[in-house]
Amino acid sequence: MSNINGKVYAMNAITPMKTWKTWILRVAFFVLDHVKPMQKDLIDLSFIEFARWVVVPRNGLPFLGNGQQEEELTYDYLLFFSNFNGTWNQYIDAFSAVLSKGLNLVWRWSEKFPGSVPVTLFKEYIARVQFDTDYYYTAYPHATANDVKSAHIVQASFDSLSTAAAHYTPQQFADAWLTFVLEVQTHLGETGEAPIAG
Protein backbone atom coordinates (compact mmCIF):
# COMPACT_ATOMS: atom_id res chain seq x y z
CA MET A 1 0.00 0.00 0.00
CA SER A 2 1.25 3.44 -0.78
CA ASN A 3 -0.36 6.79 -1.29
CA ILE A 4 2.84 8.06 -2.92
CA ASN A 5 4.49 7.30 -6.24
CA GLY A 6 7.50 9.43 -7.16
CA LYS A 7 6.37 13.02 -6.87
CA VAL A 8 2.65 12.38 -6.67
CA TYR A 9 0.37 11.72 -3.70
CA ALA A 10 -2.97 9.97 -4.09
CA MET A 11 -5.69 11.13 -1.74
CA ASN A 12 -9.06 9.41 -1.33
CA ALA A 13 -11.81 10.84 0.84
CA ILE A 14 -15.48 10.03 1.40
CA THR A 15 -18.01 12.17 3.23
CA PRO A 16 -21.72 11.64 3.93
CA MET A 17 -24.30 14.17 2.81
CA LYS A 18 -28.02 14.47 3.41
CA THR A 19 -29.75 13.73 0.12
CA TRP A 20 -31.42 17.13 -0.24
CA LYS A 21 -28.08 18.90 0.09
CA THR A 22 -26.62 16.88 -2.75
CA TRP A 23 -28.61 18.87 -5.26
CA ILE A 24 -27.14 22.12 -4.05
CA LEU A 25 -23.68 20.66 -4.49
CA ARG A 26 -24.52 19.45 -7.99
CA VAL A 27 -25.56 22.97 -8.94
CA ALA A 28 -22.33 24.35 -7.46
CA PHE A 29 -20.26 21.91 -9.49
CA PHE A 30 -22.26 22.66 -12.63
CA VAL A 31 -21.52 26.35 -12.23
CA LEU A 32 -17.85 25.66 -11.46
CA ASP A 33 -17.61 23.48 -14.57
CA HIS A 34 -19.15 26.08 -16.86
CA VAL A 35 -17.73 29.31 -15.45
CA LYS A 36 -14.03 28.78 -16.07
CA PRO A 37 -12.80 31.89 -14.18
CA MET A 38 -14.11 30.22 -11.02
CA GLN A 39 -11.46 27.52 -11.52
CA LYS A 40 -8.66 30.07 -11.37
CA ASP A 41 -7.61 29.29 -7.79
CA LEU A 42 -7.68 25.56 -8.51
CA ILE A 43 -5.45 26.11 -11.56
CA ASP A 44 -3.19 28.47 -9.62
CA LEU A 45 -2.67 25.71 -7.07
CA SER A 46 -0.34 24.28 -9.65
CA PHE A 47 0.59 21.14 -7.77
CA ILE A 48 -2.62 19.29 -8.64
CA GLU A 49 -2.29 17.02 -11.69
CA PHE A 50 -5.82 15.61 -11.66
CA ALA A 51 -8.66 15.82 -9.16
CA ARG A 52 -12.27 14.74 -9.19
CA TRP A 53 -15.39 14.77 -7.09
CA VAL A 54 -18.02 12.08 -7.53
CA VAL A 55 -21.44 12.36 -5.93
CA VAL A 56 -22.77 8.88 -5.17
CA PRO A 57 -26.52 8.83 -4.49
CA ARG A 58 -27.51 6.64 -1.54
CA ASN A 59 -28.91 4.06 -3.96
CA GLY A 60 -26.28 4.71 -6.64
CA LEU A 61 -23.55 2.21 -5.77
CA PRO A 62 -23.29 -0.51 -8.43
CA PHE A 63 -25.64 -3.42 -7.72
CA LEU A 64 -24.95 -6.49 -9.83
CA GLY A 65 -27.04 -9.23 -8.22
CA ASN A 66 -25.13 -12.52 -8.21
CA GLY A 67 -25.41 -12.76 -4.45
CA GLN A 68 -24.44 -9.13 -3.78
CA GLN A 69 -26.58 -7.59 -1.06
CA GLU A 70 -28.24 -4.34 -2.05
CA GLU A 71 -27.03 -1.35 -0.06
CA GLU A 72 -29.47 0.44 2.27
CA LEU A 73 -27.85 3.81 2.88
CA THR A 74 -29.53 6.91 4.19
CA TYR A 75 -26.84 9.36 3.08
CA ASP A 76 -25.52 10.28 -0.32
CA TYR A 77 -21.72 10.24 -0.37
CA LEU A 78 -19.16 12.58 -1.85
CA LEU A 79 -16.02 10.83 -3.10
CA PHE A 80 -12.91 12.92 -3.66
CA PHE A 81 -9.79 11.73 -5.47
CA SER A 82 -6.76 13.96 -5.89
CA ASN A 83 -3.31 13.54 -7.43
CA PHE A 84 -1.01 16.22 -6.09
CA ASN A 85 2.67 17.01 -5.63
CA GLY A 86 4.20 17.54 -2.22
CA THR A 87 3.23 16.31 1.19
CA TRP A 88 -0.21 15.85 2.73
CA ASN A 89 0.38 18.75 5.13
CA GLN A 90 1.52 21.09 2.36
CA TYR A 91 -1.52 20.17 0.33
CA ILE A 92 -4.07 20.68 3.07
CA ASP A 93 -2.39 23.88 4.24
CA ALA A 94 -2.42 25.31 0.71
CA PHE A 95 -5.99 24.21 0.13
CA SER A 96 -7.06 25.87 3.34
CA ALA A 97 -5.12 29.08 2.68
CA VAL A 98 -5.93 29.59 -0.99
CA LEU A 99 -9.16 27.76 -1.67
CA SER A 100 -11.06 28.13 1.58
CA LYS A 101 -14.19 29.60 -0.02
CA GLY A 102 -14.22 26.98 -2.76
CA LEU A 103 -13.67 24.15 -0.30
CA ASN A 104 -16.43 25.40 1.93
CA LEU A 105 -18.74 25.59 -1.07
CA VAL A 106 -18.00 21.95 -1.89
CA TRP A 107 -17.83 20.34 1.54
CA ARG A 108 -20.15 22.43 3.67
CA TRP A 109 -22.96 20.10 2.57
CA SER A 110 -21.16 17.13 4.11
CA GLU A 111 -22.01 16.05 7.65
CA LYS A 112 -19.91 17.58 10.40
CA PHE A 113 -17.67 19.54 8.03
CA PRO A 114 -15.98 22.11 10.30
CA GLY A 115 -14.98 24.58 7.55
CA SER A 116 -11.58 24.82 5.91
CA VAL A 117 -10.40 27.53 8.30
CA PRO A 118 -9.01 27.19 10.94
CA VAL A 119 -6.81 24.51 9.48
CA THR A 120 -6.45 22.32 12.59
CA LEU A 121 -10.08 21.20 12.61
CA PHE A 122 -10.03 20.93 8.84
CA LYS A 123 -7.06 18.57 8.96
CA GLU A 124 -8.69 16.46 11.65
CA TYR A 125 -11.76 16.11 9.46
CA ILE A 126 -9.79 15.18 6.34
CA ALA A 127 -7.76 12.63 8.29
CA ARG A 128 -10.99 11.06 9.51
CA VAL A 129 -12.63 10.74 6.10
CA GLN A 130 -9.51 9.76 4.14
CA PHE A 131 -8.72 6.15 3.20
CA ASP A 132 -5.50 4.75 1.79
CA THR A 133 -4.51 3.71 -1.69
CA ASP A 134 -3.59 0.09 -2.37
CA TYR A 135 -1.95 0.60 -5.75
CA TYR A 136 -0.86 3.83 -7.36
CA TYR A 137 0.59 4.31 -10.82
CA THR A 138 1.76 7.36 -12.72
CA ALA A 139 3.25 7.41 -16.22
CA TYR A 140 5.72 10.13 -15.18
CA PRO A 141 6.63 9.68 -11.49
CA HIS A 142 9.69 11.91 -11.85
CA ALA A 143 7.66 14.95 -12.88
CA THR A 144 5.36 17.38 -11.09
CA ALA A 145 2.32 19.06 -12.60
CA ASN A 146 4.45 22.15 -13.21
CA ASP A 147 7.15 20.05 -14.87
CA VAL A 148 4.59 18.61 -17.29
CA LYS A 149 3.07 22.00 -18.08
CA SER A 150 6.53 23.48 -18.61
CA ALA A 151 7.67 20.55 -20.73
CA HIS A 152 4.81 21.12 -23.17
CA ILE A 153 5.83 24.79 -23.46
CA VAL A 154 9.44 23.77 -24.15
CA GLN A 155 8.29 21.16 -26.68
CA ALA A 156 6.20 23.69 -28.62
CA SER A 157 9.06 26.23 -28.78
CA PHE A 158 11.57 23.52 -29.64
CA ASP A 159 9.40 22.16 -32.47
CA SER A 160 9.02 25.64 -33.89
CA LEU A 161 12.76 26.40 -33.82
CA SER A 162 13.87 22.99 -35.07
CA THR A 163 11.50 23.22 -38.04
CA ALA A 164 12.91 26.58 -39.13
CA ALA A 165 16.56 26.21 -38.06
CA ALA A 166 17.93 24.85 -41.32
CA HIS A 167 16.45 27.74 -43.31
CA TYR A 168 18.10 30.52 -41.29
CA THR A 169 21.39 32.27 -41.86
CA PRO A 170 23.68 31.98 -38.82
CA GLN A 171 22.71 35.49 -37.73
CA GLN A 172 19.00 34.81 -38.17
CA PHE A 173 19.45 31.60 -36.18
CA ALA A 174 21.26 33.49 -33.42
CA ASP A 175 18.28 35.85 -33.12
CA ALA A 176 15.80 32.98 -33.16
CA TRP A 177 17.91 31.11 -30.60
CA LEU A 178 17.83 34.09 -28.26
CA THR A 179 14.05 34.27 -28.57
CA PHE A 180 13.83 30.52 -27.94
CA VAL A 181 15.97 30.69 -24.81
CA LEU A 182 13.90 33.57 -23.49
CA GLU A 183 10.73 31.54 -24.08
CA VAL A 184 11.94 28.37 -22.37
CA GLN A 185 14.36 29.58 -19.72
CA THR A 186 11.79 29.56 -16.94
CA HIS A 187 10.50 26.12 -17.97
CA LEU A 188 13.66 24.05 -17.66
CA GLY A 189 13.32 22.83 -14.09
CA GLU A 190 15.06 19.64 -13.13
CA THR A 191 13.01 16.45 -12.99
CA GLY A 192 14.02 13.33 -11.13
CA GLU A 193 13.80 11.83 -7.66
CA ALA A 194 11.59 13.70 -5.23
CA PRO A 195 13.27 15.37 -2.28
CA ILE A 196 12.72 13.64 1.03
CA ALA A 197 10.06 15.57 2.89
CA GLY A 198 10.22 15.74 6.62
Place this chain on the structure above:
Amino acid sequence: MPNQNGSVYGLTILSPIIEDPKATPSHDLQIRDYLAQLSTREDSPFAQAPGTHLARLVVMDDVVYVGAPSREEHLKSKYLIFESNCDGDLDSYLSGLATKIPEHLDAVWKHCVGYPGAANRTAFLSYMKACQLETTFFFAAVNNKSVTEALRALQTQTAVADFIATHQGVDAATLQREFIQFAAHLKSQPIPPPGSMGPHRTIKTGGHNE
Protein backbone atom coordinates in the same frame (compact mmCIF):
# COMPACT_ATOMS: atom_id res chain seq x y z
CA MET B 1 -19.75 15.51 -20.12
CA PRO B 2 -18.24 15.53 -16.62
CA ASN B 3 -16.21 12.35 -17.23
CA GLN B 4 -14.29 14.12 -19.97
CA ASN B 5 -12.04 17.13 -19.62
CA GLY B 6 -10.55 18.05 -23.00
CA SER B 7 -8.98 14.89 -24.34
CA VAL B 8 -8.56 13.33 -20.90
CA TYR B 9 -11.12 10.89 -19.51
CA GLY B 10 -11.81 10.56 -15.78
CA LEU B 11 -12.83 6.96 -15.19
CA THR B 12 -14.33 5.97 -11.84
CA ILE B 13 -15.29 2.32 -11.33
CA LEU B 14 -16.56 0.74 -8.12
CA SER B 15 -16.79 -3.04 -8.30
CA PRO B 16 -18.43 -4.90 -5.40
CA ILE B 17 -16.06 -7.46 -3.91
CA ILE B 18 -17.32 -10.97 -3.28
CA GLU B 19 -18.40 -11.53 0.34
CA ASP B 20 -17.67 -15.16 1.13
CA PRO B 21 -17.23 -16.06 4.79
CA LYS B 22 -15.62 -19.35 3.72
CA ALA B 23 -12.90 -17.67 1.68
CA THR B 24 -9.54 -17.63 3.42
CA PRO B 25 -8.05 -15.14 3.11
CA SER B 26 -11.03 -12.98 2.24
CA HIS B 27 -11.40 -11.72 -1.31
CA ASP B 28 -10.60 -8.13 -0.40
CA LEU B 29 -7.40 -9.25 1.27
CA GLN B 30 -6.46 -11.33 -1.76
CA ILE B 31 -6.86 -8.23 -3.93
CA ARG B 32 -4.67 -6.24 -1.57
CA ASP B 33 -2.05 -8.99 -1.53
CA TYR B 34 -1.92 -9.08 -5.31
CA LEU B 35 -1.72 -5.31 -5.67
CA ALA B 36 1.09 -5.16 -3.12
CA GLN B 37 3.20 -7.37 -5.42
CA LEU B 38 2.66 -5.28 -8.56
CA SER B 39 5.36 -2.98 -9.83
CA THR B 40 4.52 0.71 -10.03
CA ARG B 41 7.38 1.47 -12.46
CA GLU B 42 7.88 0.76 -16.18
CA ASP B 43 6.91 -2.89 -15.76
CA SER B 44 3.60 -1.88 -14.19
CA PRO B 45 0.56 -3.33 -15.99
CA PHE B 46 -0.61 0.23 -16.63
CA ALA B 47 2.70 1.02 -18.34
CA GLN B 48 2.23 -1.96 -20.65
CA ALA B 49 -1.27 -0.90 -21.70
CA PRO B 50 -1.74 2.38 -23.57
CA GLY B 51 -3.16 5.64 -22.34
CA THR B 52 -2.91 5.83 -18.53
CA HIS B 53 -1.61 9.11 -17.08
CA LEU B 54 -2.33 8.24 -13.45
CA ALA B 55 -4.41 5.44 -11.97
CA ARG B 56 -5.14 3.93 -8.60
CA LEU B 57 -6.76 0.83 -7.20
CA VAL B 58 -8.25 1.06 -3.74
CA VAL B 59 -10.21 -1.35 -1.61
CA MET B 60 -12.93 0.67 0.11
CA ASP B 61 -13.89 -1.26 3.23
CA ASP B 62 -16.77 0.89 4.35
CA VAL B 63 -18.18 4.38 4.41
CA VAL B 64 -16.95 6.73 7.12
CA TYR B 65 -18.82 7.70 10.26
CA VAL B 66 -18.02 11.31 11.08
CA GLY B 67 -19.58 11.37 14.54
CA ALA B 68 -22.83 12.42 16.24
CA PRO B 69 -25.33 13.75 15.40
CA SER B 70 -24.83 12.12 12.00
CA ARG B 71 -26.12 8.60 11.64
CA GLU B 72 -23.74 5.65 11.63
CA GLU B 73 -24.23 3.29 8.73
CA HIS B 74 -22.23 0.63 6.94
CA LEU B 75 -21.82 -0.87 3.51
CA LYS B 76 -22.93 -4.44 2.90
CA SER B 77 -20.15 -4.98 0.36
CA LYS B 78 -16.59 -3.80 0.11
CA TYR B 79 -15.77 -2.13 -3.18
CA LEU B 80 -12.74 -2.11 -5.42
CA ILE B 81 -12.25 1.43 -6.68
CA PHE B 82 -10.49 1.86 -10.01
CA GLU B 83 -9.75 5.53 -10.64
CA SER B 84 -7.96 6.36 -13.87
CA ASN B 85 -7.02 9.53 -15.72
CA CYS B 86 -6.57 8.33 -19.25
CA ASP B 87 -6.45 9.24 -22.92
CA GLY B 88 -9.18 8.81 -25.45
CA ASP B 89 -12.63 7.40 -25.20
CA LEU B 90 -13.68 4.79 -22.68
CA ASP B 91 -14.15 1.82 -25.02
CA SER B 92 -10.69 2.24 -26.56
CA TYR B 93 -9.06 2.56 -23.16
CA LEU B 94 -10.77 -0.45 -21.60
CA SER B 95 -10.18 -2.52 -24.73
CA GLY B 96 -6.50 -1.61 -24.55
CA LEU B 97 -6.35 -2.87 -20.98
CA ALA B 98 -8.18 -6.07 -21.88
CA THR B 99 -5.83 -6.70 -24.81
CA LYS B 100 -2.54 -5.91 -23.11
CA ILE B 101 -2.97 -6.97 -19.49
CA PRO B 102 -5.85 -9.47 -19.29
CA GLU B 103 -4.02 -11.64 -16.74
CA HIS B 104 -3.70 -8.74 -14.29
CA LEU B 105 -7.31 -7.64 -14.77
CA ASP B 106 -8.51 -11.18 -14.17
CA ALA B 107 -6.24 -11.66 -11.15
CA VAL B 108 -7.71 -8.57 -9.48
CA TRP B 109 -11.32 -8.52 -10.63
CA LYS B 110 -11.95 -12.28 -10.25
CA HIS B 111 -12.60 -11.35 -6.61
CA CYS B 112 -15.44 -9.06 -7.65
CA VAL B 113 -19.11 -9.92 -8.05
CA GLY B 114 -20.16 -10.85 -11.58
CA TYR B 115 -16.80 -10.27 -13.28
CA PRO B 116 -16.92 -12.07 -16.65
CA GLY B 117 -13.18 -12.08 -17.46
CA ALA B 118 -11.24 -9.94 -19.92
CA ALA B 119 -11.31 -12.56 -22.68
CA ASN B 120 -14.98 -11.94 -23.40
CA ARG B 121 -14.52 -8.38 -24.63
CA THR B 122 -18.18 -7.48 -24.95
CA ALA B 123 -19.04 -8.82 -21.51
CA PHE B 124 -15.95 -7.17 -20.04
CA LEU B 125 -16.89 -3.75 -21.40
CA SER B 126 -20.49 -4.16 -20.22
CA TYR B 127 -19.32 -5.17 -16.76
CA MET B 128 -16.94 -2.23 -16.38
CA LYS B 129 -19.60 0.21 -17.54
CA ALA B 130 -22.13 -1.30 -15.14
CA CYS B 131 -19.70 -0.53 -12.32
CA GLN B 132 -18.86 2.97 -13.54
CA LEU B 133 -19.90 6.08 -11.65
CA GLU B 134 -20.26 9.38 -13.44
CA THR B 135 -17.77 11.99 -12.32
CA THR B 136 -19.46 15.11 -11.00
CA PHE B 137 -16.51 17.46 -11.47
CA PHE B 138 -13.21 16.58 -13.12
CA PHE B 139 -10.12 18.80 -13.03
CA ALA B 140 -7.05 18.20 -15.20
CA ALA B 141 -4.05 20.52 -15.07
CA VAL B 142 -3.19 19.53 -18.66
CA ASN B 143 -6.19 18.34 -20.61
CA ASN B 144 -5.05 18.35 -24.23
CA LYS B 145 -1.99 16.09 -24.31
CA SER B 146 -1.65 12.32 -24.47
CA VAL B 147 0.64 10.22 -22.28
CA THR B 148 3.01 9.83 -25.22
CA GLU B 149 3.11 13.58 -25.79
CA ALA B 150 3.81 14.19 -22.09
CA LEU B 151 6.68 11.70 -22.00
CA ARG B 152 8.14 13.11 -25.21
CA ALA B 153 7.90 16.67 -23.85
CA LEU B 154 9.61 15.74 -20.58
CA GLN B 155 12.40 14.09 -22.54
CA THR B 156 12.77 17.21 -24.69
CA GLN B 157 12.75 19.49 -21.65
CA THR B 158 15.69 17.66 -20.07
CA ALA B 159 17.66 17.46 -23.31
CA VAL B 160 17.10 21.15 -24.13
CA ALA B 161 18.25 22.18 -20.65
CA ASP B 162 21.47 20.22 -21.13
CA PHE B 163 22.00 21.58 -24.64
CA ILE B 164 21.60 25.17 -23.51
CA ALA B 165 23.95 24.62 -20.55
CA THR B 166 26.67 23.21 -22.77
CA HIS B 167 26.38 25.83 -25.53
CA GLN B 168 26.89 29.07 -23.68
CA GLY B 169 28.85 31.58 -25.74
CA VAL B 170 29.15 29.38 -28.83
CA ASP B 171 29.38 31.28 -32.15
CA ALA B 172 26.22 31.44 -34.29
CA ALA B 173 27.30 29.12 -37.11
CA THR B 174 28.47 26.39 -34.75
CA LEU B 175 25.40 26.77 -32.60
CA GLN B 176 23.12 26.43 -35.60
CA ARG B 177 24.93 23.37 -36.94
CA GLU B 178 24.98 21.62 -33.58
CA PHE B 179 21.37 22.50 -32.82
CA ILE B 180 20.22 20.96 -36.09
CA GLN B 181 22.18 17.78 -35.26
CA PHE B 182 20.81 17.81 -31.71
CA ALA B 183 17.22 18.22 -32.90
CA ALA B 184 17.53 15.39 -35.42
CA HIS B 185 19.10 13.13 -32.79
CA LEU B 186 16.44 13.95 -30.20
CA LYS B 187 13.60 13.25 -32.62
CA SER B 188 15.11 9.87 -33.44
CA GLN B 189 15.24 8.85 -29.79
CA PRO B 190 12.64 6.39 -28.49
CA ILE B 191 10.08 7.83 -26.13
CA PRO B 192 10.94 7.00 -22.51
CA PRO B 193 8.84 4.14 -21.14
CA PRO B 194 5.83 5.20 -19.10
CA GLY B 195 6.28 4.69 -15.39
CA SER B 196 10.05 5.16 -15.44
CA MET B 197 11.90 7.68 -13.31
CA GLY B 198 13.67 9.06 -16.38
CA PRO B 199 17.43 9.23 -16.84
CA HIS B 200 19.47 9.27 -13.66
CA ARG B 201 20.87 12.74 -13.12
CA THR B 202 23.19 13.78 -10.37
CA ILE B 203 21.95 16.69 -8.31
CA LYS B 204 23.67 19.91 -9.27
CA THR B 205 25.18 21.81 -6.38
CA GLY B 206 26.88 25.11 -5.86
CA GLY B 207 24.02 27.57 -5.35
CA HIS B 208 24.33 30.38 -2.83
CA ASN B 209 21.46 29.08 -0.72
CA GLU B 210 22.76 25.58 -0.13
